[in-house]
Amino acid sequence: MKSSLYLCLLLLGLQVRGQHRSNLNDEQQEQKTLHFPEDHSQAEGENLAHVKIVSSNSDFAFRFYKQVREEGDNKNIFFSPLSISTAFAMLCLGAKSNTLNQLHKGLAFNLTEIEEQEIHEGFQHVLRLLNDPHQEFQLSMGNGLFIDDRLKLLQKFLDDVTNFYHSEPMYSNFQNSSEALKEINKYIETKTHGKIVDLLKGLDADTVMVLVNYIFFKGYWEKPFNNLSTRDYDFKLDDKNSVKVKMMHHSKVFNVHRDENLSCWVVEIPYKGTASALFILPDEGTMKQVEDALLEETLSNWMQSLKKRKIYLDLPKFSISGSYNVKSLFAKMGVTEVFSDQADLSGVAENTLLKVSKAIHKAMVDVSENGTEAAAATVIELVPLSAEIPPPPHITFDRPFLMIIAEKSTHSILFIGKIVNPAAKEE
Incomplete structure (x- = not known):
């Protein structure tokens, strides 16, 4: 069959919500510190293929962030680099020739350092760890493959996407596009716990x-x-404008680093379990300097430099989302052929020439103190009266800042965000 048919690629990242749970003591907190990506190979039972993809996934995350930044001037940014890289790595199973080479390069995989098989084994290991039901946070990640009844997939591609990427193959009648659309949107709504509804507005013919x-x-x-400590506060959008936000407050011990070279504060706020959020507050006028320095090496240096110290922390509550045309962003990163009539996805289906027609990504984040649960209890903390030298720094996130959410056991960057306006309405 010579006619070019279309492969529509949809990518979703979803919700992060900070909620109330009981405190851990400082010794427990110290054990939870997220130091990555150093010393992966010493981790018990570590998968070598997984170790090899860590660096590439981090490189891709920051490259993609910088591309998004160029397009989203002075707007909130939030996306899941792991979601995007996982989906396109899965597509690599059916790509060949220059199409495959471009995808590998775009995803920051160097085949002189890692074999193609190891890429997929690495993602297989990451997915297995992230979907562990015994974790102390709720995390699920997976892939669904909606296939037209008329399309005959190659058995090897079907076996590989199922084995490596835990993909669920589902057959639909795409000739009845409205029904197929309803099935896909229902699947998305279910998997995202009702957070993303009717995302796809239509399907190409x-x-x-x-x-x-x-x-x-x-x-x-x-x-x-x-x-009870949350209060109204002015968040500075720029030199002249501000918005009112709900500012949360803490005066406790956190892992903190002051990066004098980049002129920013780095505060790690751990979740219960093996995940942490890293909040980066550039000094006024230094956001671009910090963004330009976002590299795997920078993140690793921050993590290794974190020290426990008491701080007065002010962090706004916020709920933001980001929607992205991955096709156009990838084109600017040199990945073009998979979207063109020159695409070689001959490893996907029998007798059908395919290309990617759409690639979209939507992610949401909701960060709060979970006031409803916290309001039912009263906590009184007593501390000795003493003259602290030096006094605890007061770190107030009252201007644009960055956020990175990472998972420790897989050394994975789950989400990256730039919060320019915490009060902005969700898209």
């Missing part, structure tokens, strides 16, 4: 397959914010 990647994360702060 020639669509024969839709790939859905979803990631859902719900975390609980180890040291919850007391909602």
Whole structure:
């Protein structure tokens, strides 16, 4: 069959929510510190293929962030780099020739350092760890493959996407596009716990397959914010404008680093379990400097430099989302052929020439102190009267800042965000 049919790719990242849970003591907190990506190879039972993809996934995350930043001037940014890289790595199973080379390069995989098989084994290991039902936070990640009844997939591709990427193959009648659309949107709504509804507005007439990647994360702060301390505060959008936000407050011990070279504060706020949120507050006028320095090496240096110290912390509550045309962003990163008539996805289906027609990504984040649960209890803390030298720094996130959510056991960056306006309405 010579006519070019379309492969529609959908990518989803979802929700992070800080909720109330009981505090851990300082010794427990110290054990929970997220130091990555150093010393992966010493981790018990570590998967070598997984170790090899860590660096590439981090490189891709920051490259993609910088591309998004160029397009989203002065707007909130939030996306899941792991969701995007996982979906396109899965597509690599059916790609060949220059199409495959471009995908590998775009995803920051160097085949002189890692074999193609190891890429997929690495993602297989990450997915297995992230979907562990015994974790102390709620995290699920997976892939759905909606296939037109008329499309005959190659058995090897079907076996590989199922084995490596835990993909669920589902057959639909794409000739009845409205019904197929309803099935796909229902699947997305279910997998995202009702957070993303009717995301797809329509399907191209020639669509024969839709790939859905979803990631859902719900975390609980180890040291919850007391909602009784939350107050109205001015968040500076720029030199002249500000918005009112609900500012949460903490005066506890956190892992903190002051980066004098980049002129920013780095505060790690751990979730219960093996995930942490890293909040980066650039000094006024230094946001671009910090963003330009976002590299795996920078993140690793921050993590290794974190020290426990008491701080007065002010962090706004916020709920933001981001929607992205991955096709256009990838084109600017040199990945073009998979979207063109020159695409070689001959490893996907029998007798059908395919290309990717759409690739979209939507992610949401909701960060709060979970006031409803916290309001039912009263906590009184007594500390010795003493002259602290030096006094605890007061770190107030009252201007644009960055956020990175990472998972320790897989050394994975789950989400990256830039909060320019915490009060902005969700898209």
